[in-house]
Amino acid sequence: MPQVPLGVRRPALAVLLAAGLGLALAASAAAQTGSVSGFVRDAETGETLLQATVRVVEAGRGAATNAEGFYSLGGLAPGEVTVVASYIGYVSERRALTLEPGGAGRLDFDLAPEGVTSGEVVVEADETLENERPPGVQTVSIDLVEALPTVFEADLFRSIQLLPGVKAANDFSSALYIRGGSPDQTLVLLDGTTVYNPTHFFGFFSTFNTDAIKDVRLYKGAYPSQYGGRLGSVVDIYNRDGNRNERKGTLTLGLLASRAGIEGPIAGGRASYSLNVRRSTLEPLLGLLRSQLDEDGIPESFSFYDVNGKVGVDLSPNDRLSVAAYAGRDQVVVPFGDDARFDLDYGNRTGSVTYNRVLSGTAFASAQVSATRYFSYPVGTVAETTFRQPNTITEYAAQVDGEWLPSERVELRVGARAGRFGLDFESEFNENVGTSFSNPATFGSAYVQGRTRFGDGWTVTGGLRTDAFRNRADDRLDDAEPVAATFVRFAPHLQVERSFDDNVVIQAAAGRYHQFLSLVSNEAFSGFDTWLTTGPGVGPQASEQAVLGLKTRLGPAWRLDVEVYGRTLRELFDTRPELQDVSGLDYADLFRSGKGYAYGAEVLLERGLGRLTGLVGYTVGVTRRRYPAEPAFSDFFPPKYDRLHDVTLVANYDLGRSWRATLAGAYATGQAYTVPARRYIVSGLPFEDRDVNALDSPALNNTRLPPYHRVDVGFTKRGTVAFADYELQLQLVNVYNRRNLWFETYDFDENPVEVGQVRQLPILPNVSLSLDF
Template identity: 30%
Template sequence: MKSLFCLIFGLLSCYAQAQKFTIDGSIKDNATGETLIGATIFNPKTLQGTTTNTYGFYSFTQSRDLVYLRVSYVGYGPVSLKFFLSRDTTINIGLVYESTLKEIVIEGKAEDRIQESTRMGTIDVPLQQIKSLPAFLGEVDVLKVLQLLPGVQSGSEGSSGLYVRGGGPEQNLILLDGVPVYNASHLFGFFSVFNADAINRVELIKGGFPARYGGRLSSVIDINMKEGDVNKFRGEGSIGVVASRLTLEGPIIKGKTSYIVSGRRTYIDAIASPLIRIASDGDERAGYYFYDLNAKINHHINNKNRIYLSAYSGNDKAFAKSEYDNEGSDNNSKYEEALRLGWGNITTALRWNSIITNKLFSNVTATYSRYRFLVNAQSKETTTSPDTTISEFYHSEYSSGIRDFALKADLDYVPNPNHFIRFGGQLIDHRFTPGVLSYKSTDAQDTTVGAQVTHAKEFFVYAEDDFMVSPRLKINAGIHASGFVVESRFYKSLQPRVSGRFLITPDISVKGSYARMTQYIHLLSNAGIGLPTDLWVPATSKVRPEHSYLASLGAAYNYKNAYEFSVEGYYKEMEGLIEYREGADYLNVESDWQTKIETGKGNSYGAEFFMQKKTGRISGWIGYTLSWTYRKFENLNEGRRFPYRYDRRHDIKVAAVYEWRPNREFSMTWVFGSGSAVTLPKSLYAAASENPSPNSRTGNYEYYGDRNSFRMRAYHRLDVSYTTTKKTKWGERSWSIGAYNVYSRQNPFFIDITGGGGRKPKFVQYSLFPIIPSIAYRFKF
């Protein structure tokens, strides 16, 4: 009996030790209640941990025992917990923001380090760094900061377009609260549509794509809006050289329901329009402005359910109007002309978060997205004579756009610390309007020409698991299956995704990844600076989808928990790319766009080096990219491979923020890029034939040779900013003084050929921006 008692006692002890319980909850900003995405929960005793998902939820299973937990997030003071775990427990934790977080040295294994993650090509830029870096004309711009990262090209001078690892702007999936934004540019590409004051988090994924993302080839830019302060009313804003913005947030029901509203508008029209009118003696009026408006409501139904409603609306509007009188001896004529140009986005998301169990979390989202471009032109001539009055008019309107309705379900399942499983799916209803021209005049009835509206259905399902094979080996593997139905044609694609890391030492790891991506929509682009005339078109029965294959291999190193180093090599193949044929563009609406394109393929390969410091009085990063990017089309360049327009051999980015006093901050960025590829004539000659017609400026015929066979001069630029901040009775105010292109480098914007009239032809480089100073007043209350 004594032996039996000892055996039973031993078995019960083993059972008690083997019992596992789950700790779940959310991590938030202690002051505002704002969700902290990607916060780390780590047990230094068991060397196990997890992170919060996109909605701040975490689940962590441990054995029945005394548990030590450390909770941390960049820019916030860490929190340590110690308690005995004897049952499933819910712990909601609030972290305190620290403007300058000193480096923390942790004995043993540290958490949330670059070498621990399985993901490659993923960079999470702290929002405070985004706001602290120099801003063009004082306007903080999320996309311009992302251009400072390795593997990301900026395109033309001042443009907010992104060219990631050899891809075009249409190959970037830009999400705002989970809703795709199809045109992310204002002012012909010089500003992005994202107001930094309304943003909670920005993440760039350019390789090692998780299975939950799809529909694009080159990158994912995942942007989450703030949820609004659930505890108190607050606001912030700024007054700059070209625009002002204001953000208000606060509780509707304290501790339960919150809101945030953020708006921005330029006043270029208010400055330029009166000057134009004075210069034309009142005969001409013209102007331009853009605006953005973000809004979001967040409601806690109970501890397990929350709903969100978010919306964004932004528009660019340009106009010109002129009136002239022509008085004659017999009659008088009056001419009136008007042109209006506008483009913009609307996005809306209704989201329901639910904690189904302490290990299973669901997110269901219904979304709406619309992008539209519109040109309206009209003219009128009225002739008055003693006997009669004759009026003639002409009116035309050109429009294009894309509209989406979508429903998506995502589920996160965390059975134990060694597995993080995600699965779900989405259904999208597309409507494409590639370009429609309608016109009428005195002599013509209403007439409409152009491409037909096309409807399409896109769907996908996915499953992925981020799992620990051993303490050294961790893998993220998944599958993304998608389909596209258009014009009675059904395209389908099975896209495997896998990435992993192997720890060589606790501070050094090697990583590898492979991803296949499929894109069912195309962008027909006339220029590289994000002009609104670019047309979104679908894969059709004649035009196939785009596909890519991306493989990456690299290494990551964490030095004393203060500096992160990474090197990553990649190779990408792309097929199904489209471009306009020689001489074709969007204006010829009488012919179908499918008859005006060429289909081809491309590849890109290179290496990226990145060093980042996220905390401390000095923070920032240094990045270097060595890359090659090519395109090949059967009927372009005689079928020979040619460099992509934004192929740059060398690309260097430096960004730094130095807080030399608690209320004094200096920041700078410096960029260098090899010259972009351009097509220029290789020779000029006189010929007897009538076609092609000679260049009117030089009087000669031009021979171009291979496409993009010339290079512009190298591009480099230094931007600086100095910010002083002061606490006031009502809150905080700051002045920011900066300069774009400090040493006034004459960087190439485009190259033209001049000559003729007896002068020797020559190439002339045109630059856009010299040194541009800026000043901005910012405030918080």
């Protein structure tokens, strides 16, 4: 392992020593004060509520529940205190408690859902901004996800695309392009386990069944030290634990897919389970489209499934064990014209076992072992050429995390993670294997994160993370011995907040981040996306980020968030597109190295109370990439997801009589694309027995498509029949039939070359019926 420079070790040691001294002083001061802690749950289901707010009235401060629904408030003056728990869409609860000097009180809250929950777009008016999300963090309401008009299916990622700072590639992609980053720069976690390809139907929608999801948190940038391994952002998703009080079932019939779920208590409510399945039902509609439309790209066959399961057991009031699993798979055949065909077979498997323990009134710990596997076996046929690119990732990991709140001013979080990682990749053309390598690795990480409050409204959060990654590139077509590579990186993080009153907060955050993986993606068709990793001569990617934000309340119903951000991108690695024959090349020779940057500003205006709720988001952003060693890419160019302007609108209106109307609209600058200047023919390529037509352009992405805009509307009716509660959704996507341009095609059989246009979605209706029983 390479030596760490002394200049790196000393600052890290100084941070840890300062944190330890501060915590020792805080612990001493806390000896004379009391604490209160517990869980906040849904009174109807027993599900823990994440990010619920618990406040001590006399102390004038509060805390939010963690990922397990646990809260802790230390440093409280002895005597009688009043504790209030609240959560968006739930009735607040107020309880009294008498604290002894140095004593620890326990209060668990069971909050009842309100009769009307349409205000879940924003937090309640009586919650102070000081206890809300850090800069760049957005909590996504599942009710909002399910209410939005969608193409056949409510989709989590498509709903996230409506938030400022998040861009969509096109109507056919649910991939997340966040603050100038590509989809692989976003860490996607499901119950703490990494999901490497979180999409179905080569990106058309995400793998996450909304019936199975309890909570979603989006970190758009400058995320805290407890997360790592990605340059840009984090999507943290938690599945439902299951109803602890009664057995319930759900059934949804839709045009794209149908869903079913069941959940209920075990062992008298000490344990619970949740099981949700989803299966595609689009096949009849695809057959109709193929018979009525003369367009390429309509699948010849298509099927997918998702299975989510979770079981949780309360071993004691302070101990809980949970087991979670997910499995999903896609099998798609897509013809393009008479001589092109793509057969796709890919999916994910994840599993985890998590143990949580309340150590004391001010300390909480968790431990988890997890496994995840991603597989992709695509086969393409163009003319008489067949190519395959099998790609698999297997990861086993164990991690521990601890939280300690010794006083009212100090919070500490520490954790460590380690495991094994395996990546296999192969490329084959007409049964000739061009590339075949295995890249096994071991990895480890550790972090310390502290938060302190001082002065008049000041809060400072600092963290330091260390990541180590050791792997070896084994070219299975070469007899040479595998060459190992070891990388160690340090990632500091700092966040400063200043609250001026209950209605104004200024926040700033900055951090450094590293990524040991890269996803090579085709900009037009993602069916052959391939994961690659660092190796000998190919170091990890790096990024520095900074965010400055202002959060304000404009009366009881409105809030306004404004953020500006900037980020650098360094050591980006990607495969060299000009390589045709890679035999005999070293691992580093397969890649090109690049850099880039992104900056922008976001405005989010939300209304969360009244019959009309919703949000308006605006983003102005710029992102650029550059590969200095390649003449064609030596200048900075905009990737396809660079959009200067992005505007989104979401509105929910209570029509009465259990009807609700929803509108979603979007406008964006047209995406960048390359206009060719000339055509030429290449002869004698490896594995090719004919000439190949090619196009040339003086610059990459040198022009833009027309602006993108679309409006969707939907109506929801809720009611009760004899045996179940129902929800009927009537939706219309792209109401004014705007056929936004997707990309251009070129017919080389014509002279001059004939340019065609592939359009995005037309106007589409959607009907779904959900039953809860």
